[in-house]
Amino acid sequence: MNLNSLSLTARLSLLFAASAVIVLLGLGWVVERAVQNHFIEMDRHEIEGKLSLVRNLLASAPNAAALAAVPAQLENALVGHQHLQVTVFAADGTVWFTSGRVQFPQQRAGDTLQWLAWSDARQAYRGVLAGLKTAHAPLFSIAIAQDISHHEVFMRDFRRTLAMLTTLAALLTAGLGWAATRAGLRPLRRVAAMATQIEASRLGERLPGSQVPAEIETLVAAFNAMLARLEDSFRRLNEFSSDIAHELRTPISNLMTQTQVALNAAYEGEVAGEKYREILYSSLEEYERMAQMIADMLFIAQADNGLLQTGQGEVDLSSETRALFDYFDAWAEERGITLALEDLREPHAPPLTGDRLMLRRALSNLLVNAIRHTAQGNTVWVRLASAQGNLSISVENPGPDIAAEHLPRLFDRFYRVDPSRQRDRTQQRDRTKQLDKASEGAGLGLAIVKSIVVAHGGSVQVISNAGCTRFQLVF
Amino acid sequence: MKILIIEDEPKTGDYLKQGLTEAGMVVDLARDGWDGLHLACNIEAGKQAYDLLILDVMLPGLDGWQVLEGVRRAGMSMPVLFLTARDQVADRVKGLELGADDYLVKPFAFIELLARVRSLLRRGKSSIEPTVLKVADLELDLLSRRALRAGKRIDLTAKEFTLLELLLRRQGEVLPRTLIASQVWDMNFDSDTNVVEVAVRRLRAKVDDGFEPKLIQTVRGMGYRLEAPAPAPVSAAQPP
Numbered sequence: 001m002n003l004n005s006l007s008l009t010a011r012l013s014l015l016f017a018a019s020a021v022i023v024l025l026g027l028g029w030v031v032e033r034a035v036q037n038h039f040i041e042m043d044r045h046e047i048e049g050k051l052s053l054v055r056n057l058l059a060s061a062p063n064a065a066a067l068a069a070v071p072a073q074l075e076n077a078l079v080g081h082q083h084l085q086v087t088v089f090a091a092d093g094t095v096w097f098t099s100g101r102v103q104f105p106q107q108r109a110g111d112t113l114q115w116l117a118w119s120d121a122r123q124a125y126r127g128v129l130a131g132l133k134t135a136h137a138p139l140f141s142i143a144i145a146q147d148i149s150h151h152e153v154f155m156r157d158f159r160r161t162l163a164m165l166t167t168l169a170a171l172l173t174a175g176l177g178w179a180a181t182r183a184g185l186r187p188l189r190r191v192a193a194m195a196t197q198i199e200a201s202r203l204g205e206r207l208p209g210s211q212v213p214a215e216i217e218t219l220v221a222a223f224n225a226m227l228a229r230l231e232d233s234f235r236r237l238n239e240f241s242s243d244i245a246h247e248l249r250t251p252i253s254n255l256m257t258q259t260q261v262a263l264n265a266a267y268e269g270e271v272a273g274e275k276y277r278e279i280l281y282s283s284l285e286e287y288e289r290m291a292q293m294i295a296d297m298l299f300i301a302q303a304d305n306g307l308l309q310t311g312q313g314e315v316d317l318s319s320e321t322r323a324l325f326d327y328f329d330a331w332a333e334e335r336g337i338t339l340a341l342e343d344l345r346e347p348h349a350p351p352l353t354g355d356r357l358m359l360r361r362a363l364s365n366l367l368v369n370a371i372r373h374t375a376q377g378n379t380v381w382v383r384l385a386s387a388q389g390n391l392s393i394s395v396e397n398p399g400p401d402i403a404a405e406h407l408p409r410l411f412d413r414f415y416r417v418d419p420s421r422q423r424d425r426t427q428q429r430d431r432t433k434q435l436d437k438a439s440e441g442a443g444l445g446l447a448i449v450k451s452i453v454v455a456h457g458g459s460v461q462v463i464s465n466a467g468c469t470r471f472q473l474v475f
Numbered sequence: 476m477k478i479l480i481i482e483d484e485p486k487t488g489d490y491l492k493q494g495l496t497e498a499g500m501v502v503d504l505a506r507d508g509w510d511g512l513h514l515a516c517n518i519e520a521g522k523q524a525y526d527l528l529i530l531d532v533m534l535p536g537l538d539g540w541q542v543l544e545g546v547r548r549a550g551m552s553m554p555v556l557f558l559t560a561r562d563q564v565a566d567r568v569k570g571l572e573l574g575a576d577d578y579l580v581k582p583f584a585f586i587e588l589l590a591r592v593r594s595l596l597r598r599g600k601s602s603i604e605p606t607v608l609k610v611a612d613l614e615l616d617l618l619s620r621r622a623l624r625a626g627k628r629i630d631l632t633a634k635e636f637t638l639l640e641l642l643l644r645r646q647g648e649v650l651p652r653t654l655i656a657s658q659v660w661d662m663n664f665d666s667d668t669n670v671v672e673v674a675v676r677r678l679r680a681k682v683d684d685g686f687e688p689k690l691i692q693t694v695r696g697m698g699y700r701l702e703a704p705a706p707a708p709v710s711a712a713q714p715p
Contacts, residue, residue: 280696281695291582292665294582323661326634327662327666328668330670330673330674331668331669334673357663364662364664364666445667
């Protein structure tokens with residue numbers, strides 16, 4: 001099973017159960033050690049008691065006759081101690097006295113006490129081996145064994161109980177953990193349920209950020225931020241579609257009206273040719289504008305889909321600017337506007353890599369925009385600068401400030417600062433036709449600039465204050 | 476000049492044929508790829524039947540690419556101009572790799588097509604490059620870069636000289652604004668301004684003001700033409 005796909009509840013329950021098992025096993029181990037040590041302590045205490053008794057009896061026997069009476073005394077002293085066996089070995093290793101049949105693993109004692117633990121086929125023992133030297137008797141080795149099987153039995157039971165308890169506790173903890181987790185995750189489910197409710201048509205709704213636990217708060221905040229971005233994109237897309245429809249509707253309705261009027265009028269004679277020609281010219285202008293708009297839209301759509309290939313050519317911004325000045329000079333001069341270039345780049349500023357044609361187009365759009373919005377007698381400045389490996393080019397023109405609320409949307413498709421200009425281009429065109437066919441760009445110039453710059457990994461900015469508007473491209 | 480158009484869209488095909496015929500060319504029209512390929516490989520009087528192929532990329536049956544491949548495989552070397560509705564870089568590259576000579580993206584201006592067709596037809600006609608271009612009493616010396624009108628020296632800027640040279644080299648042809656912007660300033664996009672108009676107006680002031688006949692003509696809705704108006708159509712020449 002893939003652990004990553006396990007539900008959060010199941011995962012937490014398992015973790016709780018595992019923790020419980022680990023804690024209980026640890027605790028059990030500690031208790032077991034303590035009990036075991038206690039048993040050993042108890043056994044040694046008892047054995048040592050008997051050892052000193054045997055020693056006393058042996059050592060206090062004044063003579064051989066008294067020594068011969070010691071076994072009987074020992075028998076008496078050991079009555080009622082069935083699980084205890086005392087064996088005394090003579091110096092030659094023979095059994096001098098024994099109270100049972102247990103075989104000792106060792107018969108000869110050293111100078112110090114020797115604690116032993118061993119087991120035979122049926123039982124387990126703990127014992128001690130000690131030497132004793134009396135004034136008038138040969139060297140004895142005293143061995144005392146205690147049957148500790150009952151301890152072992154106790155420990156086995158203890159372990160079994162512990163195992164059972166642990167299992168039970170694990171199951172119980174898992175169950176409780178499951179319940180607790182479910183209860184704990186309820187806010188998350190609530191948030192998910194609320195998120196499910198939000199549809200494309202209700203993108204304005206937000207999840208309540210204040211009524212959720214702190215851990216989910218960041219999630220809710222991120223989700224809300226995503227919603228805001230989505231809403232924004234949706235809004236733009238909606239506006240975009242309606243803009244396209246609107247932009248196309250006006251010229252098409254013009255064309256239709258014009259054609260119908262012409263068909264109705266049925267011009268005759270000398271003027272007819274001229275009249276019809278006039279209508280065709282007028283239509284051609286509309287067609288050209290629509291064709292241009294479609295081409296621009298396709299270009300932006302390609303850019304939006306990441307299909308623009310920017311190439312790896314080196315582009316010299318200053319020579320591009322000069323080429324554009326060369327192109328626009330006459331036009332600007334007619335409008336009484338001077339074009340000026342200022343190169344503030346560091347001596348070893350890196351060249352810009354990209355598509356020369358596209359960058360030239362972007363710059364051209366900025367220049368056209370600047371020249372159009374500059375009053376007679378002023379200068380449009382193009383400034384190149386470099387800082388920390390970045391190149392920037394700015395196009396600056398004096399002119400009335402653009403209100404701050406328009407600035408972020410200037411690069412949107414079809415966005416126009418003056419809405420009255422937006423839907424009323426036909427009349428304006430008639431007025432200015434002879435002067436400048438183009439004071440009515442489709443509102444796509446700056447959108448194209450942005451597409452090109454973004455495709456080159458750059459960014460666009462616009463600042464407008466103190467009677468000066470500056471568009472800046474940073475790469 | 477014989478041209479073959481391979482275009483399946485009926486209206487487009489008809490208009491192209493009509494337009495090019497009216498421009499003085501002999502035009503055949505094929506409606507699909509197989510007919511087109513078949514016709515394009517015709518041999519007449521020991522040489523290729525057509526001097527130019529205008530090829531739509533999206534064709535039923537055999538598409539434009541395949542026709543182009545077939546034509547080249549048959550050893551036909553006439554120039555090919557392809558028309559495409561999709562302006563994708565990959566498409567252009569593919570067409571040029573397959574041996575097309577030029578392309579136009581739909582929708583295009585007819586005058587643009589005409590200019591390109593003429594340019595392609597002229598290609599390969601190796602004539603000795605003249606060093607002096609002349610029309611009526613206007614003279615352009617390409618080596619000394621001097622312009623004379625009625626024997627009088629005209630002062631031109633470098634770009635004005637280039638513009639006049641273009642108009643002279645292609646005298647009699649209507650040159651669309653986009654073509655002028657591209658050839659003179661290397662601006663291969665529509666700047667949505669009347670820059671070219673301004674430049675032509677200035678050139679005209681230097682070349683035509685005070686002289687007769689007026690040589691530089693505006694063809695409304697299409698572009699500009701330089702021509703000695705021997706029997707000039709009245710409607711073609713208009714004041715700026």
